[in-house]
Amino acid sequence: MGRTPCCEKKGLKKGPWTPEEDERLIEYINKNGQGSWRALPKLAGLLRCGKSCRLRWTNYLRPDIKRGPFSSEEEKLVIQLHGIVGNRYTLHCALSLVLSIDNIGPGSESRERERGSSSVFPLIAFGLIRKSLERWAAIASQLPGRTDNEIKNLWNTHLKRRLVCMGIDPQTHEPMSTSNGPNRKPSTSPSTRHMAQWESARLEAEARLSKESLLFIPPSLGRTSSDYFLRIWNSEVGESFRDISKGSKNPCQSSISQASSSTTRCGSVSVTTAEIGNPLIGSSATGSTENGDLENKLYADDSMDISDSSSSIELEDSCDTALQLLFDFPANNDMSFLEHSDDYTFCDAIMAESSLNCSP
DNA sequence: AAATGTGTCAACCGCGGGATG
DNA sequence: CCATCCCGCGGTTGACACATT
Numbered sequence: 001m002g003r004t005p006c007c008e009k010k011g012l013k014k015g016p017w018t019p020e021e022d023e024r025l026i027e028y029i030n031k032n033g034q035g036s037w038r039a040l041p042k043l044a045g046l047l048r049c050g051k052s053c054r055l056r057w058t059n060y061l062r063p064d065i066k067r068g069p070f071s072s073e074e075e076k077l078v079i080q081l082h083g084i085v086g087n088r089y090t091l092h093c094a095l096s097l098v099l100s101i102d103n104i105g106p107g108s109e110s111r112e113r114e115r116g117s118s119s120v121f122p123l124i125a126f127g128l129i130r131k132s133l134e135r136w137a138a139i140a141s142q143l144p145g146r147t148d149n150e151i152k153n154l155w156n157t158h159l160k161r162r163l164v165c166m167g168i169d170p171q172t173h174e175p176m177s178t179s180n181g182p183n184r185k186p187s188t189s190p191s192t193r194h195m196a197q198w199e200s201a202r203l204e205a206e207a208r209l210s211k212e213s214l215l216f217i218p219p220s221l222g223r224t225s226s227d228y229f230l231r232i233w234n235s236e237v238g239e240s241f242r243d244i245s246k247g248s249k250n251p252c253q254s255s256i257s258q259a260s261s262s263t264t265r266c267g268s269v270s271v272t273t274a275e276i277g278n279p280l281i282g283s284s285a286t287g288s289t290e291n292g293d294l295e296n297k298l299y300a301d302d303s304m305d306i307s308d309s310s311s312s313i314e315l316e317d318s319c320d321t322a323l324q325l326l327f328d329f330p331a332n333n334d335m336s337f338l339e340h341s342d343d344y345t346f347c348d349a350i351m352a353e354s355s356l357n358c359s360p
Numbered sequence: 361a362a363a364t365g366t367g368t369c370a371a372c373c374g375c376g377g378g379a380t381g
Numbered sequence: 382c383c384a385t386c387c388c389g390c391g392g393t394t395g396a397c398a399c400a401t402t
Contacts, residue, residue, distance in 0.1 A: 014371085015370095015371075015372090015395085015396090016370075016371075016396080017370090017371090035387090036386090036387095037386085037387070037388095038385095038386065038387085050386095050387090051372090051373095051387090051388095052371080054387080054388085055370090055371070055372080056370090056371085058388095059370075060370075060371095136389075136390070136391095137389065137390090148389075148390085149369095149370080149371085150369085150370095152390085152391080153368080153369055153370080154369095156391095156392090157367070157368060157369075158368090362402105363401100363402085364400100365399100365400080365401070365402090366398100366399085366400075366401090367397105367398085367399080367400095368396105368397085368399100369395100369396095370394105370395095370396090370397105371393100371394080371395090371396105372392105372393080372394070373391105373392085373393075373394090374390105374391100374392095374393105375389105375390085375391090375392105376388105376389090376390085377387105377388090377389090377390105378386105378387090378388085379385100379386085379387080379388100380384100380385085380386080380387100381383105381384090381385085381386100
């Protein structure tokens with residue numbers, strides 16, 4: 001309703017593309033570049049709608065497309081990434097964590113202690129919240145040469161079935177409820193497990209950040225954990241997130257609002273870190289009050305006087321940066337941190353066993 | 361050998377949402 | 382504020398190849 005169709009349907013060709021059409025499209029884009037898809041068919045002399053041209057180009061003709069079957073490494077990566085950004089459950093976990101942090105206002109010292117040291121984690125969570133809304137593109141961005149459509153097809157035709165065959169819920173990446181299997185530990189609540197996973201990721205990020213900080217700060221000056229947080233806080237990443245609760249145009253804020261309003265509807269996660277009593281936090285936290293103060297500043301930003309100069313573009317970059325932090329660490333897309341929770345990630349088992357037990 | 365079933369994948373559809381003028 | 386363009390999504394279709402009966 002209201003929207004005009006992307007093109008006049010009459011007289012336009014549908015179905016498989018011919019080599020001649022491909023050639024025309026490639027030639028046109030090589031000459032004129034991408035964009036203006038609506039006008040492109042006419043200019044290129046194609047009897048296709050612009051959307052069809054765009055799809056053909058982005059999913060098939062782009063020179064950087066990698067053809068051929070997915071390698072086992074790629075499949076494993078897709079499964080792992082789907083576990084992170086690929087379901088709304090994770091999205092809500094991230095959201096809940098951010099909100100739980102947000103709920104800790106000045107004076108809530110006990111909760112601060114429970115939560116432990118501050119970190120880059122909220123920034124990662126914000127990035128993930130945003131990116132979770134673009135699941136296939138986010139996953140595809142980590143697999144050079146693969147398109148989101150290709151990954152979606154792979155997931156729907158191969159991987160999803162494989163997970164089901166392995167008794168794993170493809171949505172939650174959890175073992176199916178009724179059959180935990182002989183070697184499985186009693187299943188912890190999904191919330192707890194996801195939170196443990198998140199916390200594990202957070203700790204890794206912190207460790208890495210701390211390590212990197214050693215390169216920038218002379219040991220003679222001494223360091224506290226707040227130094228590391230300050231470094232992030234003073235960076236452009238921090239600058240962008242200082243404005244998160246200001247201004248409705250903020251894309252992250254928008255996502256948060258949307259997700260927040262849907263939390264009740266989906267009923268997935270409404271726990272806070274403190275509520276689930278994540279043991280990782282207690283065992284590893286430094287419990288720095290300096291950090292708590294910093295976080296109070298960070299999340300009680302209604303009272304902060306910050307000259308708002310960050311554009312949405314900067315914020316977007318920062319969200320990307322935050323996501324990239326997660327994708328990057330420890331290094332080169334090594335997602336082994338996911339396996340720290342020893343009953344959560346079954347990718348290796350899946351890859352090893354699927355061909356034996358789940359042959360179509 | 362023919363009919364039928366199944367899997368795969370490129371392509372399409374309709375929708376929501378951000379960006380822009 | 383509104384209309385339009387563009388992008389990305391989930392879901393689906395249809396052609397084709399291959400397996401099974």
